[in-house]
Amino acid sequence: MNEIRFSGFGGQGIIRQGLILGKALSLYDNKFATMTQSFGPEARGSACSSQVVVSDERVLYPYVTKPEILVAMSQEAYEKYEPELREGGTLIIDSDLVRLKPSKRKIKIYSIPSTRFAEEIGNRIYANLVMLGFFAAVTKIVSPEAIKKALPGLVPSRYLDMNIKAFDRGFNYGLEVLEKEAQSKVEKEPKAEKKTAKAKNEGMEK
Amino acid sequence: MSVRKKSADPKGVLTGVHYLDGDYAIAEGALAAGCRFFAGYPITPSTETAERFAERIPLVGGVFIQMEDEIASIAALIGASWAGVKSMTVTSGPGFSLMMENIGLACMMEVPIVIANVQRGGPSTGLPTLTGQGDMMQVKWGSHGDYEIIALSPDSPQECFDLTIKAFNLSEMYRVPVFIMTDECVGHMHEKVVIPPAEEIEIIERKWYEGPKDKYLPYQPDVDLVPFMVKAGDGYRFHTTGLTHDQRGYPVINAEAQDWCVRHICDKIRLNADKIIEYKEDETDNAEIVVVSYGITSRVAWKAIQDARKAGIKVGSLRLITVWPFPEKRIEELAGKIKAFVVPEINLGQIKREVERAAKGKAPVYPVSHCGGWVHNPDDILKVIKEAAK
Amino acid sequence: MRPEDRLEKKHPMEEFLRMDRMPHIWCSGCGIGIVVTSFIEALQKSEINPDKVCVVSGIGCTGRVAGYLRLDSFHTTHGRPIPFATGLKLANPDLKVVVFSGDGDIVGIGGNHFIHAARRNMDLVVICVNNFNYAMTGGQVAATSPIGANLSTAPYGNFEYPFNLPYLAEACGATYVARWTCLHIRRLTKSIQEALQKRGFSFIEVITPCVTLYARRNRLGDGLNLLRYYYENSEIRHGADTRTLDIGYQGKIIVGKFVDIEKPTFLDCMNNHLRKVLGNKYQPWGVKS
Numbered sequence: 038m039n040e041i042r043f044s045g046f047g048g049q050g051i052i053r054q055g056l057i058l059g060k061a062l063s064l065y066d067n068k069f070a071t072m073t074q075s076f077g078p079e080a081r082g083s084a085c086s087s088q089v090v091v092s093d094e095r096v097l098y099p100y101v102t103k104p105e106i107l108v109a110m111s112q113e114a115y116e117k118y119e120p121e122l123r124e125g126g127t128l129i130i131d132s133d134l135v136r137l138k139p140s141k142r143k144i145k146i147y148s149i150p151s152t153r154f155a156e157e158i159g160n161r162i163y164a165n166l167v168m169l170g171f172f173a174a175v176t177k178i179v180s181p182e183a184i185k186k187a188l189p190g191l192v193p194s195r196y197l198d199m200n201i202k203a204f205d206r207g208f209n210y211g212l213e214v215l216e217k218e219a220q221s222k223v224e225k226e227p228k229a230e231k232k233t234a235k236a237k238n239e240g241m242e243k
Numbered sequence: 244m245s246v247r248k249k250s251a252d253p254k255g256v257l258t259g260v261h262y263l264d265g266d267y268a269i270a271e272g273a274l275a276a277g278c279r280f281f282a283g284y285p286i287t288p289s290t291e292t293a294e295r296f297a298e299r300i301p302l303v304g305g306v307f308i309q310m311e312d313e314i315a316s317i318a319a320l321i322g323a324s325w326a327g328v329k330s331m332t333v334t335s336g337p338g339f340s341l342m343m344e345n346i347g348l349a350c351m352m353e354v355p356i357v358i359a360n361v362q363r364g365g366p367s368t369g370l371p372t373l374t375g376q377g378d379m380m381q382v383k384w385g386s387h388g389d390y391e392i393i394a395l396s397p398d399s400p401q402e403c404f405d406l407t408i409k410a411f412n413l414s415e416m417y418r419v420p421v422f423i424m425t426d427e428c429v430g431h432m433h434e435k436v437v438i439p440p441a442e443e444i445e446i447i448e449r450k451w452y453e454g455p456k457d458k459y460l461p462y463q464p465d466v467d468l469v470p471f472m473v474k475a476g477d478g479y480r481f482h483t484t485g486l487t488h489d490q491r492g493y494p495v496i497n498a499e500a501q502d503w504c505v506r507h508i509c510d511k512i513r514l515n516a517d518k519i520i521e522y523k524e525d526e527t528d529n530a531e532i533v534v535v536s537y538g539i540t541s542r543v544a545w546k547a548i549q550d551a552r553k554a555g556i557k558v559g560s561l562r563l564i565t566v567w568p569f570p571e572k573r574i575e576e577l578a579g580k581i582k583a584f585v586v587p588e589i590n591l592g593q594i595k596r597e598v599e600r601a602a603k604g605k606a607p608v609y610p611v612s613h614c615g616g617w618v619h620n621p622d623d624i625l626k627v628i629k630e631a632a633k
Numbered sequence: 634m635r636p637e638d639r640l641e642k643k644h645p646m647e648e649f650l651r652m653d654r655m656p657h658i659w660c661s662g663c664g665i666g667i668v669v670t671s672f673i674e675a676l677q678k679s680e681i682n683p684d685k686v687c688v689v690s691g692i693g694c695t696g697r698v699a700g701y702l703r704l705d706s707f708h709t710t711h712g713r714p715i716p717f718a719t720g721l722k723l724a725n726p727d728l729k730v731v732v733f734s735g736d737g738d739i740v741g742i743g744g745n746h747f748i749h750a751a752r753r754n755m756d757l758v759v760i761c762v763n764n765f766n767y768a769m770t771g772g773q774v775a776a777t778s779p780i781g782a783n784l785s786t787a788p789y790g791n792f793e794y795p796f797n798l799p800y801l802a803e804a805c806g807a808t809y810v811a812r813w814t815c816l817h818i819r820r821l822t823k824s825i826q827e828a829l830q831k832r833g834f835s836f837i838e839v840i841t842p843c844v845t846l847y848a849r850r851n852r853l854g855d856g857l858n859l860l861r862y863y864y865e866n867s868e869i870r871h872g873a874d875t876r877t878l879d880i881g882y883q884g885k886i887i888v889g890k891f892v893d894i895e896k897p898t899f900l901d902c903m904n905n906h907l908r909k910v911l912g913n914k915y916q917p918w919g920v921k922s
C-alpha cells in the first residue's frame with residue numbers, strides 16, 4: 038500500500054493531480070486507489086492538498102496518515118506536510134518554489150523546476166502535469182500509459198495535447214535524473230557495479 | 244400484487260468504468276434509476292450531486308431546479324412525484340433539519356421520493372466540510388408523529404451509485420421517502436465506479452392503479468399494504484392531504500381515523516421489514532464479538548476486524564446496508580450467541596442504542612464513538628474489540 | 634339531509650365540488666366560498682380540461698379549498714403550496730396548476746416561496762384570499778393586517794406595516810396582478826379566467842371578510858356590513874401604480890387589474906437557453922414536438 042500526498046497552493050491543479058493519478062491507477066493500472074481532498078481548516082490560506090491511497094486490495098482507510106510520497110509545489114505546503122512524511126519516504130519538490138530546510142531525516146528527495154518547464158511549454162498551468170510526469174518517472178507507482186489514458190475528461194479536450202506534452206516533459210526529466218543518479222552512484226562506488234540496477238530503482242538517498 | 248420490473252432507460256445510464264466521488268455517483272445512480280426531477284439547495288458537502296445533476300439532466304431530458312431553500316426543494320419533490328416523475332434531492336445536516344416538516348408530508352401522503360443526506364458534523368452549522376454520522380436518529384424520528392421510512396448507508400462511491408438505484412426502487416415499491424445516509428468522507432472520496440449497461444439495471448416501477456376511475460381510492464391498502472397510485476392530470480380528480488385521512492384521502496379528524504391512518508403508514512414498512520432489510524454478514528457464525536457498523540465506518544472497521552482476527556479474536560461483522568428499518572431480529576439472534584457487540588459510529592452512540600434495544604440485554608454493546616470531523620482510526624476500533632473480547 | 638331528498642338534486646357546480654364533503658367548515662359570512670364559486674365559474678368559462686387542472690392549498694381556512702374542489706387537489710403544509718405546485722408543474726408541464734390559499738400561508742410563512750416563484754415567472758395561478766388575519770388559529774396578527782386593527786396577538790392594535798401584495802407581486806416579476814374584493818364577483822371571475830388562460834406567474838388577491846374573528850374583534854359588524862364597506866370604499870382603478878395600493882384600517886381599497894404582461898416562463902427560459910447553449914444535444918422538457 039502507498040500513501041501519496043500532493044500539495045501546493047490553490048490554482049496549481051493539486052486536486053487534479055490526485056484525480057488523474059487515482060483514475061489512472063484504478064481504471065488502467067489494475068489497482069485500488071482512493072482520492073480525497075483536504076477540506077476544513079487546513080484548506081485555509083494557500084495550502085491545498087489531495088491524497089491518494091493506492092493498494093492491491095480494497096482501500097479501507099481512505100486518508101493519508103504517514104505518506105510514503107509527498108509532492109510539494111509550494112514552500113508552505115512543504116513546511117506543513119514534510120514532518121508527516123514517513124522515514125525513508127520520498128519528497129518531490131518544485132525546485133524553484135521550495136527551498137529545503139536542513140534536515141537529518143532519511144528521506145529521498147527529487148526536485149524539478151516544474152513551473153519553469155510548464156512556462157517553457159507555454160503556460161504555467163501545466164506545471165501539475167509536468168510534476169505528475171516527473172512523479173511517474175521517479176516513483177514508478179503509475180504507468181505513463183495509464184496517466185495518458187486517464188487525462189480525457191479531466192483536462193479540457195482542446196488542451197489534451199498540451200497536457201500530454203507537459204507530462205512527457207516531466208517524465209523524461211525524471212528518467213534523466215534517475216540516469217544521472219545511477220551514474221553518480223557508479224562513480225562514487227565503482228566496486229558496486231552490480232547494484233546499479235537496484236540503485237536506479239530506489240533513487241538517490243540523502 | 245406483482246412488482247413491475249423492467250430495465251433502466253438507457254438515456255440516463257452512463258455505462259462504463261468511472262472515477263467518481265460519492266456525490267457524483269449518487270447523481271449517476273439517480274439518473275440510471277430514471278430520476279428526472281431534482282430540486283435542491285446548495286449545501287456542503289452534498290452540493291456536487293446537484294452540480295452533476297444540473298450538468299447531466301439537459302442531455303437526458305428532465306428538470307433541475309435550484310430552489311430558494313430546502314423546504315421548497317422537498318415540497319417540489321412531492322409535487323413532482325405526484326405528477327408521476329421520479330424525484331430526488333440531496334442535502335446535509337442544516338438542510339435536512341429544514342426538510343423535516345415535508346418529510347412528514349411525504350410519509351402522510353405516501354409519496355415516493357429519494358433524499359440523500361451527505362452527513363457532516365452537527366449540531367447546527369457544525370463542521371460543514373468534515374464528516375459525521377450524527378443524523379441517523381434524525382432520519383428515523385426527525386419529523387413529528389409516528390411514521391416509518393427506509394434509510395440506506397453506502398460505504399463507497401460504488402455503493403452510492405448502487406444504493407441510489409435501490410433507494411428509488413424501494414421508494415416506488417412502498418410509496419415512502421427513502422434516504423441515502425452517506426457522509427462527507429464517502430461523498431468526497433473518489434474511487435472506481437462501475438456503471439453497468441442499462442439492461443442489467445433492474446428498475447421497479449410504481450404501482451399504478453389501472454381499475455375503473457370512479458372506484459379509485461388513493462389510500463386503499465393492497466395485499467402488501469401499499470396503496471396503488473395515480474398521476475395528477477389523469478382524470479382521477481383525487482384528493483390528498485397532510486391531515487389524518489381515510490382511504491379516499493379525505494380529512495377525518497378523530498382518534499379512530501388517526502389510528503387507522505398512522506398504523507397504515509407504519510405497518511406497510513414494519514410488516515414488510517424482512518423484505519426491505521439488507522445487511523452483510525461475515526463470519527458471524529462462530530463469532531465471540533460482532534461489529535455492527537454502517538457507511539464509511541464499516542469500511543474502516545473492516546480493517547480493525549481483520550487485525551483482530553490476526554490477533555486470534557473471533558470477530559464477525561454485521562454491516563448494515565439498510566439502517567432503517569433496523570434488523571432487530573437478527574441482532575437479537577446474535578445477542579444470544581455472542582459475548583459482545585462493538586458499534587463504531589461517528590456520533591455519540593445513536594445506533595449503539597438501537598443495537599442495545601434489539602439485543603434485549605443478552606449481550607453487552609461497546610460503543611466506539613466520536614463526535615465527527617474524522618473517520619475512526621482502525622486501531623481505536625481494534626482496541627475496543629480486544630476489550631470486549633476479554 | 635340525504636342527497637335524494639334535496640330540493641335541487643344537482644348543484645350547478647357539482648361537477649367541480651366534492652359534494653360528499655359538504656357542508657364545508659367556513660363560517661357564515663366568510664368570503665372564501667364566494668371566491669371558490671368564482672373560481673369554478675371561471676374554470677367552466679375557460680374551457681380548460683378540468684382533468685388537467687390541479688389545485689394546491691396550504692394550511693388555514695383558505696387552505697381547505699383544495700379539499701372541496703373535485704379536481705386533482707393537494708392539501709399541503711403551511712406555506713409550501715407554491716413550491717409543491719412548482720414541482721407538479723415542472724414535472725408535468727401539461728397541467729394547469731392553481732395555488733389557492735390564504736395571506737398567512739402565501740405571504741406570511743410562505744413569503745420566500747412566493748417571491749421566488751414570481752421571480753422565476755413560474756407558470757402558476759396564485760389566488761390569495763386576504764382576510765387580514767390568521768383566522769383558523771383564532772385571529773392573530775398577519776403580514777397583511779392593517780395598522781390599528783386589533784388582533785389576538787396584537788391586543789393593543791397592530792403597529793407593524795403590512796404588505797401591499799400587488800406591489801410585492803409586481804416587484805418580484807409576476808406577469809398578471811389583480812386585486813378584488815369578494816363583492817366584485819363578476820370582475821373577480823373574469824380575472825381568474827384571464828389568469829387561467831395566461832401563461833406565467835399570475836397573482837390575484839381577493840379581500841374577504843373574516844366575520845368571526847377579524848370583524849368581531851374590531852366591531853365591524855357582520856358579513857353584510859363588510860360587503861357594504863367594500864361597496865363604499867373600493868375603487869376600481871385598472872393599471873394603477875402598484876406602489877399606491879396600501880390598505881389602511883377600514884380605508885380605501887383600490888381594486889382592478891394592475892399588471893398584464895407577457896414574459897417567457899421558467900420552462901420557456903430553461904428550454905430556450907439550454908437549446909441555444911447545447912444545440913441538438915439538449916433534450917427539451919415539456920415541449921410538444
